[in-house]
Amino acid sequence: MNYNWDWSVFFKSTGIGQETYLDWFISGLGWTIAIAVVAWIVALMLGSLLGVMRTLPNRFISGIATVYVEIFRNVPLLVQLFMWYFLVPDLLPQHLQDWYKQDLNPTTSAYLSVVVCLGLFTAARVCEQVRTGIEALPRGQEAAARAMGFKLPQIYWNVLLPQAYRIIIPPLTSEFLNVFKNSSVASLIGLMELLAQTKQTAEFSANLFEAFTLATLIYFTLNMSLMLLMRLVEKKVAVPGLMSLGGK
Amino acid sequence: MRIVPQLLSAAIAAALISTPVFAAELTGTLKKIKESGTITLGHRDSSIPFSYIADASGKPVGYSHDIQLAIVEGLKKQLDMPDLKVKYNLVTSQTRIPLVQNGTVDVECGSTTNNAERAQQVDFSVGIFEIGTRLLSKAGSEYKDFADLKGKNVVTTAGTTSERILKAMNADKQMGMNVISAKDHGEAFQMLESGRAVAFMMDDALLAGEMAKAKKPTDWAVTGTPQSYEIYGCMVRKGDADFKKAVDDAIVATYKSGDITKIYDKWFQSPIPPKGLNLGFPMSKELKELIANPTDKPAPDVKI
Numbered sequence: 001m002n003y004n005w006d007w008s009v010f011f012k013s014t015g016i017g018q019e020t021y022l023d024w025f026i027s028g029l030g031w032t033i034a035i036a037v038v039a040w041i042v043a044l045m046l047g048s049l050l051g052v053m054r055t056l057p058n059r060f061i062s063g064i065a066t067v068y069v070e071i072f073r074n075v076p077l078l079v080q081l082f083m084w085y086f087l088v089p090d091l092l093p094q095h096l097q098d099w100y101k102q103d104l105n106p107t108t109s110a111y112l113s114v115v116v117c118l119g120l121f122t123a124a125r126v127c128e129q130v131r132t133g134i135e136a137l138p139r140g141q142e143a144a145a146r147a148m149g150f151k152l153p154q155i156y157w158n159v160l161l162p163q164a165y166r167i168i169i170p171p172l173t174s175e176f177l178n179v180f181k182n183s184s185v186a187s188l189i190g191l192m193e194l195l196a197q198t199k200q201t202a203e204f205s206a207n208l209f210e211a212f213t214l215a216t217l218i219y220f221t222l223n224m225s226l227m228l229l230m231r232l233v234e235k236k237v238a239v240p241g242l243m244s245l246g247g248k
Numbered sequence: 249m250r251i252v253p254q255l256l257s258a259a260i261a262a263a264l265i266s267t268p269v270f271a272a273e274l275t276g277t278l279k280k281i282k283e284s285g286t287i288t289l290g291h292r293d294s295s296i297p298f299s300y301i302a303d304a305s306g307k308p309v310g311y312s313h314d315i316q317l318a319i320v321e322g323l324k325k326q327l328d329m330p331d332l333k334v335k336y337n338l339v340t341s342q343t344r345i346p347l348v349q350n351g352t353v354d355v356e357c358g359s360t361t362n363n364a365e366r367a368q369q370v371d372f373s374v375g376i377f378e379i380g381t382r383l384l385s386k387a388g389s390e391y392k393d394f395a396d397l398k399g400k401n402v403v404t405t406a407g408t409t410s411e412r413i414l415k416a417m418n419a420d421k422q423m424g425m426n427v428i429s430a431k432d433h434g435e436a437f438q439m440l441e442s443g444r445a446v447a448f449m450m451d452d453a454l455l456a457g458e459m460a461k462a463k464k465p466t467d468w469a470v471t472g473t474p475q476s477y478e479i480y481g482c483m484v485r486k487g488d489a490d491f492k493k494a495v496d497d498a499i500v501a502t503y504k505s506g507d508i509t510k511i512y513d514k515w516f517q518s519p520i521p522p523k524g525l526n527l528g529f530p531m532s533k534e535l536k537e538l539i540a541n542p543t544d545k546p547a548p549d550v551k552i
Contacts, residue, residue, distance in 0.1 A: 017419035203407030206365040
């Protein structure tokens with residue numbers, strides 16, 4: 001193929017101030033992490049709440065959580081993002097709308113949309129994992145806690161959830177990594193995260209393959225380190241003998 | 249069908265007059281086209297009115313596409329291949345350069361600016377259009393030129409020269425604009441229309457195209473001093489001098505014969521599909537100059 005490789009492109013000036021293309025990648029990585037971490041916190045809290053709701057005996061409450069999961073799991077992420085970015089602000093009252101669209105920094109409003117979108121989307125998936133984690137526990141756990149005189153919140157907080165979370169660390173790790181990868185949808189609403197900066201570098205420098213190779217390496221290294229980190233966490237919190245108890 | 253005998257006589261005349269001369273062995277893309285009997289044209293899907301898809305057939309139309317067809321006609325003559333088949337390949341701003349390089353697309357004509365960075369990867373034909381980068385804003389609003397945009401939200405399309413210019417203005421002149429980079433022209437215009445930005449900076453001809461698509465085109469106006477001029481070219485594989493010459497010759501022939509004026513009027517001065525809107529965009533003096541003196545060099549830098 002007739003391609004002109006040039007790996008020094010990352011140290012070249014972008015023609016804007018003193019920036020090099022590498023600076024763009026660094027700032028893009030910063031945004032990717034800022035999106036993913038906040039969206040993950042939203043997803044973990046909301047997902048846990050919904051997961052608990054799905055296992056409650058009350059049909060109405062578990063029904064709400066089921067509807068939530070089905071809606072957010074079955075609509076493509078990109079469609080959801082465009083709804084949060086284009087549609088939802090138009091439903092606000094006029095003066096709020098004007099403030100949101102004109103006075104608020106556009107990067108902030110794009111960031112809000114993507115964090116809300118990704119947080120709610122991932123919450124549906126976290127919910128299913130929390131539910132399966134709780135359902136995987138022997139029924140005797142809940143019965144024993146009840147017999148000891150625990151109230152329902154106490155049963156969940158002190159008995160069921162601590163065990164359920166330990167069981168679901170591996171699938172939760174994949175979800176955590178997915179948030180980092182899915183954060184790339186932000187590039188489509190003008191938030192300059194890692195993928196957006198990659199595309200911009202490719203467009204401006206015409207060195208497309210170098211730009212995407214670097215982005216691949218960054219995503220890979222980032223996700224590999226997170227995975228190793230989560231393995232350490234899993235080891236650290238493991239209670240000897242508990243998993244075999246929980247599993248059988 | 250009165251046109252058939254005409255075509256026939258034209259074909260016979262052409263066959264009599266032009267005996268194909270193969271001065272040298274065909275190489276590169278010309279050889280590939282001759283052997284496969286097919287040429288692959290790269291086109292865009294929403295660069296109105298340059299190269300876009302207007303109906304369900306999926307075939308492109310537009311100013312650049314008409315020039316591309318003139319190139320195909322030129323090749324048919326040069327290679328003596330009246331049955332040359334045309335294959336279409338949709339490209340995006342991200343895929344257009346690699347697809348030309350790896351041989352998927354033989355010639356791409358759309359709205360690709362000829363610049364030094366891209367010329368490292370591909371060769372450009374002689375220029376086919378020249379634009380100025382300007383603003384689209386509400387007609388009668390206070391945002392008439394770049395100086396009015398201090399501290400405001402300004403939208404542009406990601407990866408364009410306009411984006412670079414806006415960011416450079418922020419860096420060099422402390423304009424403090426919030427630059428929004430939309431993923432394509434349509435979305436950028438939507439951000440302008442929904443009030444997220446007060447102005448949309450882009451190539452003036454494309455702004456006219458977006459304006460024509462608006463709910464009420466008269467609500468909008470193309471305004472502001474051009475911040476740069478850019479020459480669009482067709483892209484061909486780098487280092488294939490014979491093919492580039494064939495492409496250049498075909499384009500220059502439409503300039504010499506005056507056909508270019510017809511093509512221009514068809515896309516910029518008359519109703520165009522799909523909505524039958526007239527862009528009403530007169531030919532700029534820069535484009536007239538380019539047609540009079542064709543060049544395959546980028547437009548000279550303008551000092552802002």
